[in-house]
Amino acid sequence: MTHQIAVVVGSLRRDSFIRRLATALAKLAPEFSFKQVEIGDLPLYNHGDNADPAAPVKRLKSEIKSAQGVLFVTPEYNRSIPGVLKNAIDHASRPYGQSAWAGKPAGVIGVSPGAISTAVAQQHLRNILAYLDMPTLGQPEAFVRVSDGLFDKDGNMGADSSKFLGQRMQRYVAWVKLHSPG
Amino acid sequence: MTHQIAVVVGSLRRDSFIRRLATALAKLAPEFSFKQVEIGDLPLYNHGDNADPAAPVKRLKSEIKSAQGVLFVTPEYNRSIPGVLKNAIDHASRPYGQSAWAGKPAGVIGVSPGAISTAVAQQHLRNILAYLDMPTLGQPEAFVRVSDGLFDKDGNMGADSSKFLGQRMQRYVAWVKLHSPG
Amino acid sequence: MTHQIAVVVGSLRRDSFIRRLATALAKLAPEFSFKQVEIGDLPLYNHGDNADPAAPVKRLKSEIKSAQGVLFVTPEYNRSIPGVLKNAIDHASRPYGQSAWAGKPAGVIGVSPGAISTAVAQQHLRNILAYLDMPTLGQPEAFVRVSDGLFDKDGNMGADSSKFLGQRMQRYVAWVKLHSPG
Amino acid sequence: MTHQIAVVVGSLRRDSFIRRLATALAKLAPEFSFKQVEIGDLPLYNHGDNADPAAPVKRLKSEIKSAQGVLFVTPEYNRSIPGVLKNAIDHASRPYGQSAWAGKPAGVIGVSPGAISTAVAQQHLRNILAYLDMPTLGQPEAFVRVSDGLFDKDGNMGADSSKFLGQRMQRYVAWVKLHSPG
Helix, strand or coil: CCCEEEEEECCCCCCCHHHHHHHHHHHCCCCCEEEECCCCCCCCCCHHHCCCCCHHHHHHHHHHHCCCEEEEEECCECCECCHHHHHHHHHHHCCCCCCCCCCCCEEEEEEECCCCCCHHHHHHHHHHHHHCCCCECCCCCCEEEHHHCCECCCCCECHHHHHHHHHHHHHHHHHHHHHCCC | CCCEEEEEECCCCCCCHHHHHHHHHHHCCCCCEEEECCCCCCCCCCHHHCCCCCHHHHHHHHHHHCCCEEEEEECCECCECCHHHHHHHHHHHCCCCCCCCCCCCEEEEEEECCCCCCHHHHHHHHHHHHHCCCCECCCCCCEEEHHHCCECCCCCECHHHHHHHHHHHHHHHHHHHHHCCC | CCEEEEEEECCCCCCCHHHHHHHHHHHCCCCEEEEECCCCCCCCCCHHHCCCCCHHHHHHHHHHHCCCEEEEEECCECCECCHHHHHHHHHHHCCCCCCCCCCCCEEEEEEECCCCCCHHHHHHHHHHHHHCCCCECCCCCCEEEHHHCCECCCCCECHHHHHHHHHHHHHHHHHHHHHCCC | CCCEEEEEECCCCCCCHHHHHHHHHHHCCCCCEEEECCCCCCCCCCHHHCCCCCHHHHHHHHHHHCCCEEEEEECCECCECCHHHHHHHHHHHCCCCCCCCCCCCEEEEEEECCCCCCHHHHHHHHHHHHHCCCCECCCCCCEEEHHHCCECCCCCECHHHHHHHHHHHHHHHHHHHHHCCC
16 A cells, blocks of 8 residues: 655745645655645644644644654744744644654655755754654755755756655655554 | 833643743742733744734734843743744744844743653753844743642742742843843 | 664763663663673764774774664763763764764663753754664653662662663664664 | 953864864954863763862863853764863863853854754754853854865965954954953
């Protein structure tokens, strides 16, 4: 059976480089089926709502639970992950003992607008994923920069980028298979 | 003139220990005027909205800008700060070059529900505040536990807690005055 | 064949609680063979010495390379891991491309002298281990406190502690076997 | 009276870019007197030696105590600060209650060999310095790359680099004066 991978994109902008990259990454691992989950319609997490979660919260938890792996594609905001990404993580982790994340093998891809990397955001995210008991691929770390010109003017990824990111995705595929034999 | 301090509470629950604590902390530093800012009605941050921010975003930025200091009172969710708190930080930091946080002296108080401390959340928050160029008080670190029974059944803080947290607040007062002479 | 586990203790004190704990942990996973590696006779790492490493450096690298897993048992010094532990990690990671750590499955046990946990040290260590490409067990996190009275006056671990830490060691055993089938 | 600044260089290599940079930074703030402290002859920290510290430990603590500020110039090793730097920090922080670091205003300059920044090492260091109660300058963050060609073939810093780093050093000077009026 084909592995289902939930892709969590840490930015809400629709027509963005990061979303285009997330789509392109999926094509580099054709043996898996990737689906970007929606996090932009979630309410702000409020502990008091645990007993009666909103529909988008239920949908997110269901999508994560039914996946065999999770791929985070995230920018860095103010030397950490975006609040919108952390809000999604908080929602799907509750209530206590009913986290949707537990045990799902994870990969982390950082995307920054310019020359500054996403190194700190990625480390904070790794701290969180360890706590959530998600086995997370260590190397190769991926720091993708918009300025690197991954896509040509027709929106296709160049050969060098495809090779570079394709190798990373292959290690991710092996990592997911090890932890979710399916 | 009395210093105005914006208090940012990292949890949305209305009737919560953390909100009661934030209110009590203000009374321990009567020479300052404290105001809890609302972060529960903010939208999820979307880079595309920078040109036309929602009313709650404008209000938050205005309240932070007019304050001489900021006090963060935060729980730890999944070994980092809550998404709802990070979302507020992200909003008031944008657009680039127009951050409301820059230069505001800050204090950090961590509040955890039980025996587990907020040590990691506080470190992530300190990383963020350093990037935002907010001079942040180092010691005394404050790890407050709900289980410590700070309040008696009438909602008053006991003498030991008042002394302990009062000393911390006095150092915070001195720190704010050093960085915002007013 | 029995798995060999290299135990790296982040404190040099000979007659210490942490060393006693490291010894006791080994007994909770009798299917593996544990060996505490010596890091107290290493020189301070100097990039210029890479071409001609000292004998203790060669020994450490050899011991790590021949192990199927690594167990870190560490205190927290000044909200990070001890310099002595980081020095050992730096030595065995060099020269570039010849790291002894790569691919070794790891576990992290934190030990603190009193009520304050080792949460921040553990997160820094996890950041480092991810970079070193060591698959690291997420949960259960282990925060052991000297004050918890793990050992009776005869130096034996009590039944509750044995059960609690034994469960953690069993998950570590399964983690090592998954990543180092042997 | 001229402020004395203790410069702590996080690498032991004698003829290194980082040491040359540390020397050049001092010239950009001529109103202060800078002295690079020796950390390469320290023993590995052992809690058991607190009662009778070695001569290099006493010297380091004395040099830090007599300074009005500290400047850390550090590379990143394995996504954290070098063990040799953490070892020096640990020594001068003990025994408990007799830390030499408390209250000293600090600055952090990161130096990396190539294109990869020192972002994570700097964040770990900032966590440590907050715990040590050292007020630490937030912005401007400094990520210096060896590949940026700061020095010409005669060892002089170019005009652009002098201006860029000179502005950072002027903010550091103001920060030290605010916290150590002298």
